[in-house]
Amino acid sequence: MAARKKAAPGRSRSTSRSGGARTTLLVATRKGAWLFHGDAARRTWRADGPHFLGHVISHVVLDPRDGRTLLAAARTGHLGPTIFRSADLGKTWKEASRPPAFPRAPEGEQGRAVDHTFWLTPGHASEPGTWYAGTSPHGLFRTEDGGASWEPVSGLNDDPAYVKWMGGPQDGTPDGPKLHSVIVDPRDPAHLYLGMSSGGVHESLDRGASWAPLVQGMEVVDGFDASNIAFHDPHCVRVSPADPDRLWQQNHCGIYRLDRPSREWVRVGRTMPRTVGDIGFPMVVHPRDPDTAWVFPMDGTSVWPRTAVGGKPAAFVTRNGGRTWRRLAAGLPAAQAWWTVKRQAMAADGGAPVGLYVGTTQGELWSSRDEGARWSCLARHLPEIYAVEAAAPG
Amino acid sequence: MEVLIPTPLRSYTGARLVDASGATLAEVLADLDRRWPGLRFRMIDEQDRVRPHIRFFVDGEQTFDLGRPVRPGESLQIVQALSGG
Numbered sequence: 001m002a003a004r005k006k007a008a009p010g011r012s013r014s015t016s017r018s019g020g021a022r023t024t025l026l027v028a029t030r031k032g033a034w035l036f037h038g039d040a041a042r043r044t045w046r047a048d049g050p051h052f053l054g055h056v057i058s059h060v061v062l063d064p065r066d067g068r069t070l071l072a073a074a075r076t077g078h079l080g081p082t083i084f085r086s087a088d089l090g091k092t093w094k095e096a097s098r099p100p101a102f103p104r105a106p107e108g109e110q111g112r113a114v115d116h117t118f119w120l121t122p123g124h125a126s127e128p129g130t131w132y133a134g135t136s137p138h139g140l141f142r143t144e145d146g147g148a149s150w151e152p153v154s155g156l157n158d159d160p161a162y163v164k165w166m167g168g169p170q171d172g173t174p175d176g177p178k179l180h181s182v183i184v185d186p187r188d189p190a191h192l193y194l195g196m197s198s199g200g201v202h203e204s205l206d207r208g209a210s211w212a213p214l215v216q217g218m219e220v221v222d223g224f225d226a227s228n229i230a231f232h233d234p235h236c237v238r239v240s241p242a243d244p245d246r247l248w249q250q251n252h253c254g255i256y257r258l259d260r261p262s263r264e265w266v267r268v269g270r271t272m273p274r275t276v277g278d279i280g281f282p283m284v285v286h287p288r289d290p291d292t293a294w295v296f297p298m299d300g301t302s303v304w305p306r307t308a309v310g311g312k313p314a315a316f317v318t319r320n321g322g323r324t325w326r327r328l329a330a331g332l333p334a335a336q337a338w339w340t341v342k343r344q345a346m347a348a349d350g351g352a353p354v355g356l357y358v359g360t361t362q363g364e365l366w367s368s369r370d371e372g373a374r375w376s377c378l379a380r381h382l383p384e385i386y387a388v389e390a391a392a393p394g
Numbered sequence: 395m396e397v398l399i400p401t402p403l404r405s406y407t408g409a410r411l412v413d414a415s416g417a418t419l420a421e422v423l424a425d426l427d428r429r430w431p432g433l434r435f436r437m438i439d440e441q442d443r444v445r446p447h448i449r450f451f452v453d454g455e456q457t458f459d460l461g462r463p464v465r466p467g468e469s470l471q472i473v474q475a476l477s478g479g
Contacts, residue, residue, distance in 0.1 A: 078402050078447045078474035079436035095432050101440035113439035 021392045023349045024089075025357055026060040026070070027365060031383035033057040033072055035090055042355050042369050045378055051090055059344060059387045061120040062089075063146075065128050067394020071147045073117035073133070081116045083133070085147040089393055098149035100133050100141035102157070112137060119344070121182040124189030134179030138166035138196050140208065155209040156194075156202075162211065165199045165229045180343065181237035185244050193237060193247070200232035201249065217265035219253040236283045236343040243290035250283035250295055250343070257322050268322025272297070276309050276316070276327075282346035286354060291321045294328075294348070294372060296341040296358060307338040315346075315356065315372045328372035339364070344387035359385030395422060395464055398471040403437075406430040414470070419450060420460040422470060437472070449473040 025036040025045070034049030051057075055074045063069035068089050075081040083096040105111025114135045123130025123142075133141040133150060140153040156162055167177065178197045185191035190207040193214070200215045213229050220231040233252035240246040245260040255269030255278040269278025279300030286292035294317045299305040308314070314329035345359035356368040358375075363382035368375045397414050399407045407430055414429075416422035427434035437448045444450070444458055451457070451471040452464055464470070 076402055077476040077478075078400075078445075080439060080445050082432065082436065097431060099432075099435065101435070103440070105441055111441035113441050113443065 021350075023351070023355060024062070024391045024393050025347070025365070025378075026062060026387075026389040026391055027359055027382065027385060028057040028060045028072070028344070028387035029359075029363070029383040029385050030056055033060050034379075034382065035060075036365070036378065042349075042351065042367070047379065048090065051093070052084070056116065057386065058116055058118050059120045059389075061122065061389055062391035062393065063122050063131075064392070065122065065125055067392065069146065071120050071131060073120055075116045081114050081135075083117060083120075083147055083150070096143075096148055096150065100135055100139065100150040100152075102139060102152060112139065114139060115176055117141075118178045119180040119182055121184060124184050125186070127189050130189075132182040132184070132192075134182050134194065136176040136178050137168065138177045138179045138199060140179060140182070140194065142208065153208040155204070155206075156211050159211065161229075162199075162202075166196065167199070167230060178343075181234065183237065183239045183247075185239070186241070187244055193239070195234035195237045195249075197235060197252075198230060198233040200229045201234050201237055214258075214263060215265075216263050217258075217267070218249075218251060218256060219267065221253065235281045238283055238285045238293070240285050240290040242286070242288050246290045248283050248285055248293045250280050252279070252300075254278045255280075255283070255295055255322065266322070268318070269295075271323065272316060272325050273327070276314075277301075280341075281306075281343035282341055282358075284346050284348040284356070287348065287350045288352075289319070292317065292319045293322070294346070294356060295325075296346055298340055305338075306340050308340070311336050311338050313337050313339065313341075313360075315358070315368075315375075317372055328368075329375075330373060331368075331375035332366065342386055344389075345385050347388045347390040349390035350392060355390065357388050357390055359388040361385065395466075396469045397422070397426065398469070400472050400474045402474050403433060403472065406433045417463060418460065419452065419457065419462045419464060419470070422464060423460070447474055447476050449475060 023038040027034045032050035032053040036045040055076050058073040060072045070086040072084045082099040084093040086093045102112040117133045119134035121132045129146045131143050140156045141150040143150045181195035183193040192204040202211045203214045204211045215232045220226045224231045236250045238248045247258040249256040254267045256265040257268045258265045272278040280297040299309050313332045314327050316325045318325050339360035339362040347357045349355040353371045358366045361384050365379040367378045414422045414425040453468045
């Protein structure tokens with residue numbers, strides 16, 4: 001397993017301690033959003049929130065192209081889904097004029113309706129104003145005006161094969177199917193990846209006009225046919241900022257790495273401790289080292305408790321492309337902690353050393369200033385945390 | 395007609411009671427959306443289905459029919475029903 005050449009410092013789009021940039025954590029929860037502004041040392045954090053108290057916020061993302069625009073994917077228990085946009089880092093918000101929505105179905109046909117927008121990804125650096133949104137049920141949407149109006153990406157949403165693989169609202173996770181991990185190649189705005197739970201990993205070379213599955217090597221639940229794209233369940237896919245030809249994936253069935261141009265994923269999670277396994281939701285990658293990535297395993301045995309394994313939460317890191325893994329639990333609860341870290345709720349900043357952040361289903365926000373060597377609780381008593389982003393406002 | 399706006403939608407209207415016009419429930423909702431853009435989509439999905447926790451009462455009678463005629467003097471109550479923590 002060859003180690004990848006490390007990129008020159010500064011290639012990452014994330015924050016850098018040496019540059020004096022500060023980290024702001026964008027925390028999306030079941031009952032609102034919070035921003036936590038860190039000091040230069042990432043020791044103290046100022047809570048800013050709640051924003052949208054009572055709204056179900058799936059994702060809050062900063063636009064790295066201007067360092068101040070935020071998009072938030074929202075709905076409430078009563079109200080349908082929408083997108084809010086802030087041009088001043090959350091001081092004021094404005095609702096999208098046309099949120100993600102499927103086209104009206106022909107008379108007599110059962111049309112699809114967006115239940116919630118689950119995932120937001122800023123477009124390429126050369127395309128300011130462009131963003132992608134992944135929804136539940138599965139749908140990909142794009143805006144070219146900074147999030148005010150969204151159009152369906154028909155090349156995916158209406159492709160007959162994809163409609164079949166996507167299934168209906170009943171075919172996904174317990175909280176509905178999720179289209180997630182929309183990735184824009186930093187070298188090419190037309191080159192996209194995405195994941196569908198369930199429904200596989202897919203690639204487009206033409207800005208979403210057409211797509212092809214990228215599931216070779218990925219395993220499916222025992223007894224099912226891996227040649228059926230619908231059975232593949234990627235939980236989180238990441239691209240290395242230091243080497244965009246390297247992809248990492250935390251799947252329902254293991255941890256994987258893919259080095260392009262290969263199309264075959266390698267299950268690198270086999271080397272995780274057998275008592276822990278390689279099942280989980282989130283995965284994050286090092287901003288400058290393509291061989292380093294972190295996961296936060298969960299219990300995927302029997303009835304799938306999806307809690308920390310044995311009630312002992314821990315991150316695991318590989319620093320050699322997945323050949324070996326090391327447990328990182330110092331400071332985390334030593335026992336009887338049964339929370340879960342969802343797929344969007346783990347983040348890495350661009351600092352040196354890298355800061356790591358984990359949000360839990362019990363509303364706790366944990367941080368590490370030293371790449372996971374030591375953890376401390378940054379906030380508790382928040383609502384269930386759905387997503388954490390480590391942003392670097394300009 | 396007079397329309398009772400539930401609390402989750404008052405960030406749009408700023409008022410508990412508003413006036414709207416139309417010959418059908420659909421037209422009344424369209425009129426509300428003209429005045430407060432985005433409000434309709436929070437209640438009605440892109441396939442013109444009433445969202446699960448939204449209820450409309452015209453003169454006290456529950457209806458799911460957006461084509462239901464409304465007559466002068468009738469009122470519309472929009473109710474949002476949600477349970478759980």
